Structure formats: structure tokens, C-alpha cells
Amino acid sequence: MEEPRKRARPGRAPAPAGRTSRPRQAEVARLAGVSQATVSLVLGGSKQGASISEETRQKVLDAVRSLGYVPDPAASGLAAARNNLLGVFSFTSTFPTDVQHSYYPFLVGVEQEAAVRGYDLVLFTGSSSGGAGAAGPNALNRVRLADGCLFLGRHAPAEELQRLVADGFPVVHLGRRDELEGLAWVGADYISASKEVVAHLADLGHRRIVLVREDDEAPASSDREHGFLKGLEEAGLPGGPDAVLRSADLRRDLTADRLRGWLRDGVTAFVAEETDTGDAWRVLRGAAGAAGLDCPGDASLALLGSPPPDLSEDPAPTGFDIPRPQLGAAAVRMLAALVAGEQATEPLVACTFRPGTSAGAPPAQP
Incomplete structure (x- = not known):
């Protein structure tokens, strides 16, 4: 006896050739021309203060059927x-x-x-x-x-x-x-805050300033450097690669001899960024001490953020506080x-x- 043929699920389009993962809610939203939040509300049946027209609801449901979207069971339950x-x-x-x-x-x-x-x-x-x-x-x-x-x-x-x-x-x-x-x-807003620190140093009379930072791709670090360089530009001070020391090993690259060399070249202020490790500020202070510098008498220091915990009892450095x-x-x-x-x-x-x-x-x- 011939086995009954399985009936195809109505309204569902075949999966795209080569697809290895299930459709996602973002794809449903793009196909329906709505936001992901709207898709979530339609599929969850939520009435939390959101008014969704029948036309929009139907667009979402049509996109769901077309893509063969199956909601994540955990997310659906929640x-x-x-x-x-x-x-x-x-x-x-x-x-x-x-x-x-x-x-x-x-x-x-x-x-x-x-x-x-x-x-x-x-x-x-x-x-x-x-x-x-x-x-x-x-x-x-x-x-x-x-x-x-x-x-x-x-x-x-x-x-x-x-x-x-x-x-x-x-x-x-x-x-x-x-x-x-x-x-x-x-x-x-690290960009504006970093610009303000540079402007303060420029107002004090500094004409060459160097930023020291870890070799880190975190957006917060990039924003601080961008604000620092923008601040130099707006103050009419020299910027470019010579104004930034970016190192994966600051203890090796930021030494007392290097600070003395910068001072001989006319650098009078050094700025460090705050990170989770606090290394930039800690190493900068250590190098200044090893070089025998009186700060701010011989050179000025600033920190784009707050000092690390082990230095929090010291006098507050020039810089900014994160809210x-x-x-x-x-x-x-x-x-x-x-x-x-x-x-x-x-x-x-x-x-x-x-x-x-x-x-x-x-x-x-x-």
C-alpha cells in the first residue's frame, strides 16, 4: 500500500540555497519594512502600550511565513x-x-x-x-x-x-x-572631555603635549585619542603621530630617558588615558619620578579619566571625571x-x- 504523501506546510517559501542557519528576527523586520521591536510585539502578542495596525501586523506575519521563521522558544516564552x-x-x-x-x-x-x-x-x-x-x-x-x-x-x-x-x-x-x-x-562624551583637558593645558601656556596610551582598540580609547588630537588642532598645536605614544608594553617604551628626551625637544605636558588596568597613568607617573621631575614644576601631567585604585589617595590629577x-x-x-x-x-x-x-x-x- 502506498504511503500517504506528506503535505507541504502552506505559505512557507523554500529555504534559500546554501542556507545553514534559521532565519532571524532581523530578516523578518527587513522584509516587512518594520523595526525588530514591532516584529517582537506582533509575535509575542504584547499589548504594552503599543498600537500596531492590522496592516502592519499582516506584513509581519506574511514575512514570517515567507522566510519560515521560527521564534526562539526561550525568548518567546519570556x-x-x-x-x-x-x-x-x-x-x-x-x-x-x-x-x-x-x-x-x-x-x-x-x-x-x-x-x-x-x-x-x-x-x-x-x-x-x-x-x-x-x-x-x-x-x-x-x-x-x-x-x-x-x-x-x-x-x-x-x-x-x-x-x-x-x-x-x-x-x-x-x-x-x-x-x-x-x-x-x-x-x-570622551571626545569633548579630552578636548577640554587639552584646551586647559594650552591656556596654561603649553605648546607641545604628548598623549601616552595602551595599544587598545576599545572605542573609549579611540574617542579619547580623537578628542586629544582635535583639541591640539583647535589650539593650533602640533599633532600627528609624534603627539601620541601608543604601546603594547608601556613599561618598556615609556622610560625616564624617553621623558627627558621629549623635554629636550620642547614637550612640557604629558597626558595619559584611563583604562581598566590604569597602566598608562601609573607608568607615566613612575617614569616622571624616575627622571627626577617635579610635577607640575618641571612638566605637567593630566589624566583622561580617574586614577587607578592604588593611586586614588594621591592628590587629584588634572583631567575629568566620568559620570x-x-x-x-x-x-x-x-x-x-x-x-x-x-x-x-x-x-x-x-x-x-x-x-x-x-x-x-x-x-x-x-
């Missing part, structure tokens, strides 16, 4: 029943010994804003096992236990974040990440908007100039 949880995932140590110079200030703002909006928080301890990358390509899937997730850290894995965004999961990165299409982020609690609060506002299916925008948060005591007028020329 979309149908929000649990008022926001995730926080850090790619560096979240709670080092000195909380004032860790992610703690960010988390203060996160906690306060989450409480105002009726959310609880769940901390995902990615850094304790060497970060998400150490756990394989699906390491971030557990964040789907929350309604959305906030990510912190200079080196969050781009591919995994992009996968969450493509699946329509609400994600916000604390710190600029505009190289990842569709990823929402909030950040500090960490305000950034945390802004990130929660953006994440809550994405969870609700709304458009989410937050302006760059301004940093506060810190006069400090490490910069003064350049020494008189003999």
Missing part, C-alpha cells in the same frame, strides 16, 4: 510573560576591592533607575570564568532569563552580542559600540524602553572637568 527582570553582564571584574574605582558606581545608577521603573536585577557572572568567550558560542544565551540585558566591559564579544540583537532580544551596551549594527548603547551613576541610569532607561517595544535614544553623558593639581604653567625657558 515575551509572552515578562518577569520584570533586567540582566547585567560584565566582561571584567564587577566588584574589585576598591568599589569606587570599579563598575560599582555604574551599578549604583543601574539599581536606582531599575527600582524607579519597577524592575529587579540579575547579575550574570561572565567575568568569573574568563568572560563569555571562554564558555563557547552560546555563552550569552542564559541572559534570556531576563527581559533584557545590560552589558558592561571594554571587550564584549561582538559576534554574540550581534546574535542577540538579530534575534530581537533587548540589549544595551554601556559604552560606545556603534560598529555593531542595531546594538543600542549609552556612553560618555558613572548617570551612565548606569541612562542605560536602564534605554533598556526599559526596548523591553517595552519603544524607540530608545539617550544623549551622550557629559564628563566633568577636574582642575586637579598635576598641571601648571610650563617652566620658563632658559
